[in-house]
Amino acid sequence: MKYKKILPIIASSLLIFASCDDNLMDWEKDPDHGEVTGAELPLALVEKISRYEPLKNYTNFVLGNGIGVDLYMSDDAYRNIVNANFDEVTPGYEMKHGPMVNAKGEINFATMDAFVAKTKEAGLSVFGHTLVWHSNQNASYLNGIIAPTVIPGSSGSNSLDLTGLTNGTFTNWARNNPGKGITIVANSGLTSTSQAIQLAASATSSAAYNLQLTSPDVAIVTGHNYELSFYIKSDVAGKGRISFNASLTNQYPWKDWYNTGGSFTEAFVTSSQWQQVKIKLSASDFKVGSTSFKFNLDLGYLPNVTYLIDVNTLSVVDLDAASSIVNMISNGKFNTDISGWSKYNGATNALSLADASNAYEGNGAMKVINATSDASNQWKTQIHSDFTAKLTAAKEYTVSYMIRSEAAGSVRCSTTGGSAHYQGDQATSATWKLVEWKITASGDETGLNFDLGAAAGTYYIDNVVVTTGAASGGGSSTVIIDKTDAEKKLIIGNAMTDWISKMVTHYKTGVFAWDVVNEPMKEDGTLRNGTESTTATDYFSWIKYLGKDYAVTAFKLARQYGNSTDKLFINDYNLESRLDKCDGLIEYVKYIESQGATVDGIGTQMHISLTTDKAKIAQMFQKLAASGKLIKISELDVRLGTNSPTVVQQASQAEMYQYVIDMYKKYIPAAQQYGVTIWGVSDRVKEHVYWLPDESPNLWDANFVRKHAYKGTADGLAGKDVSLDFSGELVKKP
Structure with missing residues (x-):
């Protein structure tokens, strides 16, 4: 290495020598960094270090x-x-x-x-x-992709009579083409205790109607829209369709089964994983004067395939039926916005609308980011909505909601007004959880709070209901399916x-x-x-x-x-x-x-x-x-x-x-x-x-x-x- 006779001391213009002392150098404060962290070094050493190459x-x-x-x-x-x-x-x-x-x-x-x-x-x-x-x-x-599958209950009461399936008699159900057999099997549905319809195609099955189960009559109301849905899986790759009786103008509808953006097909495909099949029937799909309809489960396309349909999830829901629930919260679905909700306490970004991918069901959910972890002061992140009317004194109300958090978390609800109620802390996780809390009203409650300050994290809240009695509205209950270790x-x-x-x-x-x-x-x-x-x-x-x-x-x-x-x-x-x-x-x-x-x-x-x-x-x-x-x-x-x-x-x-x-x-x-x-x-x-x-x-x-x-x-x-x-x-x- 070659060096000139005399080298300048390099490094930083922030080094200022305040005196002729050749042994020490003074450090000046840099307003961008606060106090300088180095200590005084002998000047001779500083010069030596400055002469080193990279x-x-x-x-x-x-x-x-x-x-x-x-x-x-x-x-x-x-x-x-x-x-x-x-x-x-x-x-x-x-x-x-x-x-x-x-x-x-x-x-x-x-x-x-x-x-x-x-x-x-x-x-x-x-x-x-x-x-x-x-x-x-x-x-x-990563936790989300292995979280239990949470299947929302139906949005209303089931118009389909399942009695013939739940008791195994198939009363009012027609096994028109039974293939190798159409039976009810216990403990084979979505959960370990639920029933399933087992439909087995024969070795020669080649047309949809070669394996067919027909429903009882389903009553309809003129002008109303309906939704038919169920969960299905098969032992090997399978294929099926839904067809209808003459009550519909189109008995064999082609459908965009998986929301692929306009690619309509006659049939849906099945696999060894449970999946939902859903079809909506508009009022215009029914022939004038129709008061009921029947549907067919047609699963005969392929030979030697055995299908399971979870009985509890097989439903027909009147989408326009009057709700049996009077919700004291004006916006509990968050499908388009979070109107009616405000941040009482928390960070600037605490409250926002989550999209459909983070919703329990529908097109949105309420997203809350809590920046604190204060188990004794849950109110430090608090989201509020006013009740639509005063609660009735001495009457029992049920507060229910779905919630999940990106990591282990905690939630508590409370009420505002003269007589505040406080829910016990509820643990949350990456899996959607139904939480219900019953209160007896004093009559001066004015609104509902979500208190999330106990555990820092990101929370998603959906389907908030405050009502008298049960909050389910008569629809089917939520089903949670844990994945196996192998899955x-x-x-x-x-x-x-x-x-x-x-x-x-x-x-x-x-x-x-x-x-x-x-x-x-x-x-x-x-x-x-x-x-x-x-x-x-x-x-x-x-x-x-x-x-x-x-x-x-x-x-x-x-x-x-x-x-x-x-x-x-x-x-x-x-x-x-x-x-x-x-x-x-x-x-x-x-x-x-x-x-x-x-x-x-x-x-x-x-x-x-x-x-x-x-x-x-x-x-x-x-x-x-x-x-x-x-x-x-x-x-x-x-x-x-x-x-x-x-x-x-x-x-x-x-x-x-x-x-x-x-x-x-x-x-x-x-x-x-x-x-x-x-x-x-x-x-x-x-x-x-x-x-x-x-x-x-x-x-x-x-x-x-x-x-x-x-x-x-x-x-x-x-x-x-x-x-x-x-x-x-x-x-x-x-």
């Missing part, structure tokens, strides 16, 4: 930096430091499942595409972080395949190394099993549903859809403080490979402090070296326990950075040295909002001035005290 010039292995994508894209000074000093960058958050996957499971690549393009321009490579982890997941989406495993396995295949394929020409599996181990060296409790809204345990081989699958997928030369890593923390955890991770790698997958490398995060046991650091590297895998220090930082470190603390921090790199180079053979990634750039507050707040763990201080730790890191990479090679006199500021 860090990446001191090593032949990959030198990486864990960064914030937003900061890199928007902050020139931050980006310039990263570009000048590092070979590779690891996005700290933005490349994970949580920020990239939306509520529908779709991946938004826009942010990361722009980032990858920007880093390519600077000659940097991107390390993919991370494909499968339990944190920073879109847990709401959950299949669904989550497909979600993992979709996520990894799309990510690795999309970045096949821009990302060539990945953290495939992150933090799989417990502290004692055993494998996480998904039973660990957590209150985090972004927590999702893949292993809970996929078992021990979840990592096997992840590595196979990353290899299948990526490049054959991609470097695929497994990564964990505290390996230097818990050697049993290090041993357990190495054993798990052996297991993964015994199942046919290949793991290229092991990452050790090394978020350490000055008190971390140095002997254990050395032992960890020896153990990792013995694995034969590429070894990467993946997230190195050294915290000091303060954001205003002393000179001594900064010197100790520099020594610890150097020690870690020295031990890495000493014990990890050169062929196994993937490289070192420093986690974070500077001690600025904005870089530590979520990670190590009020700390000073990095190589640059809050003003982007190189710290003593910069020298320690550079000396470790170079394998010597680089400054001993400097020539020329130190500059003194007059």
Whole structure:
């Protein structure tokens, strides 16, 4: 390295020397960052550090930096430091499942595409972080796809007489073409205790009417519209239709069965999964003078198919029948808006309208975002609606509503007016839940509140009813169907395949190394099993549903859809403080490979402090070296326990950075040295909002001035005290 005789002190214009003292420099307050976090350093040391070259010039292995994508894209000074000093960058958050996957499971690549393009321009490579982890997941989406199926009850009373089905006699029902048989079977419907109609097609069945069950007469009211619906499944792929008697002008209607946007077909298809078939009959569909109609379940298209129809869900509802419920809330359906509801307490964005995808039924729901977690003050997020009239004194009312939350939550209702009523706290989850609360009115109640301040999170509320007596209105009840463990495993396995295949394929020409599996181990060296409790809204345990081989699958997928030369890593923390955890991770790698997958490398995060046991650091590297895998220090930082470190603390921090790199180079053979990634750039507050707040763990201080730790890191990479090679006199500021 060549140096000029005298070099100016670089770093920041915010460094101002207030006197002729050549040993100390004073720090000035930066209004953008608050108090400067660095301590006073000897001026001679500051000049030495300023003469060092960029860090990446001191090593032949990959030198990486864990960064914030937003900061890199928007902050020139931050980006310039990263570009000048590092070979590779690891996005700290933005490349994970949580920020990239939306509520529908779709991946938004826009942010990361722009980032990858920007880093390519600077000659940097991107390390993919991370494909499968339990944190920073879109847990709401993942939990949602395995949540129990909630089937709303019918919107009104059933006009169809089911007696002949429920008692098994088929009275008033006609088995016109029974195929192999049309029977009633117990415990085979949507729930384990519900009945089903079993219809079995014969080996020669080839026309719809070859397997046919005809309903009793269904009375109709002139001018009214009706809805026929039921849930059906089949043992193998099947096909069916609904046809009608002569009461309808079109006895064999073609229908847009699955709302595909105008693609009308004669028949619907069935599978081994329960699905709803629904058809609406307009008043104009009936012939003039008709007072009743019959329908046929025609399932004879295909041979040797056995169908099940849940008896409880087979219904015909008069959509125009007068409601038996007088709702004291003017808008409880939220199909078009949230009129009538207002925010009494809570954040600005607390109340909004959710679309149909987040509704229990219909076209919308009320969405409430609660930013607090105060179990004793539920009112801190409070949504209110006035009653349409005063409640009658001494009369009992039932308040009912459907609710779910994106994570575990809590809700309480209360009333306003002279005599307030308070419901007990109700637990909520990602599954829709029917909540009913009975109150005896005093007569001076004026409105209803939803009090959601107990547990932070996002809530969806639908079908709010306040009425005397029962709130169901005579329709069929809600049915909740839990998915089996096998179904959950299949669904989550497909979600993992979709996520990894799309990510690795999309970045096949821009990302060539990945953290495939992150933090799989417990502290004692055993494998996480998904039973660990957590209150985090972004927590999702893949292993809970996929078992021990979840990592096997992840590595196979990353290899299948990526490049054959991609470097695929497994990564964990505290390996230097818990050697049993290090041993357990190495054993798990052996297991993964015994199942046919290949793991290229092991990452050790090394978020350490000055008190971390140095002997254990050395032992960890020896153990990792013995694995034969590429070894990467993946997230190195050294915290000091303060954001205003002393000179001594900064010197100790520099020594610890150097020690870690020295031990890495000493014990990890050169062929196994993937490289070192420093986690974070500077001690600025904005870089530590979520990670190590009020700390000073990095190589640059809050003003982007190189710290003593910069020298320690550079000396470790170079394998010597680089400054001993400097020539020329130190500059003194007059």
